[in-house]
Amino acid sequence: MRARGIDAMFVMKPANLAYLTGDSRPCALGLLTAAGRFIVAVPECDLASVRAASHATDIRSFRSEDEMFHGFREVLTELRLDEAAVGLEKNFFDAELHEVFSAHILPRATVVSATPVLSSLRMRKDAQEIELLRHAAQVADAGMDAAVKSVRAGTAETLVAAEAEYAMRKAGAEGWAAPTYVASGWRSAMAHGPATSKTIAAGEVVQVHVAPVVDGYTVDLCRTILPENAASEASADLKVYLEAQEAGIAAAAPGAPLLGIDAAMVHVLETRGYADRFLRPTFHGVGMEHEEAPIPGGHAVIHGEEQIEEVQAGMVLAIGNCGIYRQSYGVRAEDTVWISPDGPIELTRYPKNPRTR
C-alpha cells in the first residue's frame, strides 16, 4: 500500500475479506490501514462468530447497512484519515454505491482503486492455497463424472445439472462460483449456457461446465460430451480445440509472456482454419473467484484489473475459455492449471474427450 501511496483501503468483496482476515461472510466492511490496523464491521448478530474466525484487529457491529456505512465516518476521523488517500474496490462497488460512498463517507479523501494491491497479493497462490485448489478440482472432476454419466437422449439439461451438483455437494462443495452450464445441441453454440429445461435430443453435442466452491476456493472445468457416433465434424473440431488448449497450457511457463498463452492457442486455431470460430479471452485467473487476476490484455481494463506482462509461478489459470462455435453446435474444454515453479500442472484431471454412454 505504501509503495502505491495508499493510506488505507476499504475491503468489502468477500474474497478479499477472506484472503486478508480468514472470514468471508457477505455484508461486512473492513478498513485496512497502511499502519496495519484492520477494522471490520459486521452485523451485530455475527459478532461472536467473527471474533472466533477473523484476524481483524478491531471488530465492530451494526444493525443495518446504513449504520455499517455511516459508522466508518467516525472511524476515519478517529484514525485521522479524513483527507488521506483511500482505496476502494472499484471493480466490486457498483457505480451508485461508489458515488454515495465517496460523497458521504470520503468527501475530503482522495479516492483511488484498491484492486491492484489486493489482486497482486491474491494472484500468486501459496502451497496451502494450491492444496485447497487441488481439492476443489477433485470435487469438480466428481461433478463432471456424474454429469457425463447422466447425459442421454430425453433427459432435461436441468437434470444433468442436478446430478453434477448433487455429486459435488456429496464431495464437499459449499456452493457454486458460477452457474452450472449444461448446453445441448444448438445451445452449445452459445457463449454462456446455464442449464435450462431443454431436453437433450439423440446425437446432440452437450457442453458441461462446473465451478464448485470448496473451502473458499474454486476451479473452472468444462468438457464437451460427444455422442458415441458423433458427426465427424464435431469430433474433428474438438480434436483441434484440445490441441489448441494443450498448446496454451504448454505456453504457461513462469517467466513467459502472459499473452503467449493466447498466442499459442490462437496459432493452432488459425492455422487449422478456425480463425473466425472462437471468442476471447482464451484464459483467465481463477482461485477465490471464478474470474480473477490475471485477466489478459484489454479484458483487464474492463475488469478493473492491471495488465500483467509475465506468467508467474503461483498463478492459477483457467485455460480454454474460448470455444469453437459453429452454427448448430460448439465445442470447448477448459481446465484449471497451476503454474508451478517447474511449469504448468493441470489440477482438473477429468478425461478430455468423454462420450455419451
Add this chain to the structure above:
Amino acid sequence: MRARGIDAMFVMKPANLAYLTGDSRPCALGLLTAAGRFIVAVPECDLASVRAASHATDIRSFRSEDEMFHGFREVLTELRLDEAAVGLEKNFFDAELHEVFSAHILPRATVVSATPVLSSLRMRKDAQEIELLRHAAQVADAGMDAAVKSVRAGTAETLVAAEAEYAMRKAGAEGWAAPTYVASGWRSAMAHGPATSKTIAAGEVVQVHVAPVVDGYTVDLCRTILPENAASEASADLKVYLEAQEAGIAAAAPGAPLLGIDAAMVHVLETRGYADRFLRPTFHGVGMEHEEAPIPGGHAVIHGEEQIEEVQAGMVLAIGNCGIYRQSYGVRAEDTVWISPDGPIELTRYPKNPRTR
C-alpha cells in the same frame, strides 16, 4: 424515459434484458432509445439463438468484450446520441467499468441512472409474471420439504443443501438466485448462512433458505427447523417472529405506506422484548432478482434504487428478512408475498414451523 428526460439507455443487467427483450443471456449489451429502437450486441456465436429469442429491433455481434463496448461508440454516432442524456444501470455497472464506459463510450453525453425507469417497470408484476412466480414458489416449497426431511444429527449442512437443490432441480429449477443457506446451531445466529461442511449436532436449530430460479423468476423462502424437543426459548422466539411476520404481511395492502410493513413487524418484536434482536431491512422486493425494487427506506439509496412510498398492487415482496438473533442461535421465516389488488397473498406455502423428524 421521456418523462425523466432520458434519450437512450444502456441495458446490461441480465434481468433487465430479459424483461425488455425476452432474452437474458449474460455478456450482452443493449441500447434502448426513447424513440423505441433497441440495439443489442451479443457474442458472435449467439447471433442465431438471440435472433430467435429476442424482441430487440436490431441485433449485432462481437468477438470480445472490448469489441462489444467499443462497437457502441459508432452506434451512438449513427443515432446522433453522442451528446444526449444517456442512462446507465448504475447499480449494476461496477465503478471501474462505469468510469471507463463514461470516459470512452460517452465522453460528451450526460450520464444519468437508468435504474429508476427499469425498476418502476419491473416492480409491478403482471398476471403472467405472477404465474411464473407461483411456479418458482412451488419449486422452493419442494426444496424446503427435501431439506427438512434430510435434517438429522450427524449430517453435514452441505448434504442438506444437496437434497434441497436436487429436489428443486427435479422440480424445474434452472439455477439459484442466492446461495442455499443451511445454518445449524451457532451458525443460525449469523445474518448470512450458506451451507458449510459443519455437521449438525443433536438438538440444534437449523435455518434453511432457498432461492430457485424457474423460467427467469425467483422467490425467497426461509424456514427455521427446530429439534423435536426444542429448548422452549427457541420455540418461543420463533412463535413471536412468526407473529411479527404475519403482522408485516397483513400490512402489505395496496395503498398502505410501504414502511408500514416494517413498522408492523417491528411493533410486534419491540413490544415482545426483542428490540435489540433483529436486523433491518425487514423485507425487500423479489422477482427476476433475489433483491429488487422496492427496497425499503434508507436501504434503497445503498442499492441505487428510488424510495417508494406506497404498497402497490403487483408488487412481490419477500417479507421476514430480519430474523431474531441470540448468542447461540437465531430464528427466521421469510415468504414471498404477491400484493394482489385484493391484498397480500403468500406464494410460498411451506408450513411455518417444521420440526426435525
